[in-house]
Amino acid sequence: MTHPLNRRRLLAVAGGAATLALAGCATPSRPVARVVVIGGGFGGATAAKYIRLWAPEIEVVLVEREAAFVSCPLSNLVLGGTERIENLTTGYGTLDKKYGVKVVHDEAVAVDAGRREVRLARGDVLKYDRLIVSPGIHFQYDQVPGLERADAQARVLHAWKAGPQTVALRQQLEALPDGGVYALHIPKAPYRCPPGPYERAAQVAFYFKQHKPRSKVLVLDANPDIVSKKARFLKAWNELYPGLVEYRPNSELVSVDAATNTLELQFEKVRAGVLNVVPPQQAGKIAQTAGLITANNKWCGVDWRTLESVAVPGVHVLGDATLSAPAMPKSGFMANNHAKVAADAVIALLTGRAVNPEPILANTCYSFVSDTDVVHVASVHKFDAAKKTLVAVDGAGGLSPQANAIEGQYARAWARNIWADALL
Amino acid sequence: MNAMTGWTLPALALLAGASVQAQETDVQARAWAASCAACHGTQGKSLGGFVSIAGTDKAQLLEKLLAYKKGSLPATVMHQHAKGYTDAELERIAAFFSRQPR
Secondary structure: OOOOHHHHHHHHHHHHOOOHHOOOOOOOOOOOOOEEEEEEHHHHHHHHHHHHHOOOOOOOEEOOOOOOEOOOOOOHHHHHOOOHHHHHHEEEEHHHHHHEEEEEEEOOEEEEEOOOOOEEEEEEEEEEOOEEEOEEEEEOOOHHHOOOOHHHHHHHHHOOOHHHHHHHHHHHHOOOOOOEEEEEEEEEOOOOOOOHHHHHHHHHHHHHHOOOOOOOOEEOOOOOOOOHHHHHHHHHHHHHOOOOEEEEOOEEEEEEEOOEEEEEEOOEEEEEOOEEEEOOOOEEEHHHHHOOOOOOOOEEEEEOOOOOEEOOOEEEEEEHEOOOOOOOOOOOHHHHHHHHHHHHHHHHHHOOOOOOOOEEEEEEEEEOOOOOEEEEEEEEEEEEOOOEEEOOOOOOOEEEOOOOOHHHHHHHHHHOOOOOOOOH | OOHHHHHHHHHHHHHHHHHHHHHHHHHHHHHHHHHHHHHHHHHHOOOOOOOOOOOOOOHHHHHHHHHHHHHHOOOOOOOHHHOOOOOOHHHHHHHHHHHOOO
């Protein structure tokens, strides 16, 4: 890999700091601009790293409230019992040590786009030339009667942000007696990780088949049908876990009674030993505070050539928080790719070069239907100047013919490589 | 003649410098190629499980990508990705990876 310092001189000249370049490579030159990144997930961490990698003359400050990154991809395996949360966890230290990203563990609470400032919970104010907001999702508990309060939320888990909730849900599954029911409620699309709920159903069934064969997985889907990889998941459920998984579409949630573990749906009431409600979602809170939400009161519209907000100039939004382009999933892979388009565009805008008029993004989502077997869905997205959005390329992309163990190995290799691509 | 040489040499040096810089900064190909890093590692250096493509001979890499695109080389997913790119785009992506240190 090219060490950032080797390229500093050239890029410093390009950035107009010619006199500083004469001082030589050893002395870090004064940064030509400062980018602040809010959120250190697949989007934000990748953006921070790639700006430093491609333009070390730009200072990057990453604001992240958690001490470490925990990967949602592979976290359903923790529920299945074949993976540990520690193995999905990566620290932020390397971003600083290897790339010179300044990592601030705090929460961004306000953005003043006029003054180009971000205010943090502990009171610090960060000035920026460009701001990147990669806030992930916020759960809309106000839309789930019965789950408005923290004590109810602590009983009926989402486990849709990997971490303590993942571990806690695994403990609930372990405590469930054989014969008990696990009920998973899926919100209306779009939500984070379209195939994720169906993978989760398979993982819990994988666990039940070995340890609680009389138990049942009940999938209550607010959507009219399986949202992603339908035929592949149905085949896996039926062949690997016959009689264990029951799927009920059009299961719109009316309310939750956390005290009795009961879901009230539009047409029925369901009581379960373990309730797992994935709430409806919107862009992370700071996106709302900063006025970045432009669609359905939920998502942030962006210019797909730059990921710059259509509402607030100078602010770029990445990942699940964006109003997805047609056929584009809310996935970690996609957020990682958003980050690279944004990094390239932010560098272009700050150094006076033209923005890439034709970004191309790719996505592969792997889902584990057992401890070994995986099915993928892939797509390629190109910017269409006439439609002014990214469109899925006709004839490209597709699914695995069926779940298979070779892709199980690829899925684990992908996870290792994308975690490193974002954080190491 | 001398005067001519005196003018030409710096000009040539400038041109050479410019072309090296242009080669290093096919920034559009670099941005496209960055997608590949999610599986094949940052700048094509894989941590394992997928082949490292950094420093691969350009012609060899391009031949492989075009074979994926045509469907003549079996794959789990690369045939689906390769079909999303024009031959010219694949060529510039292959050129980018060929210039990355192994």
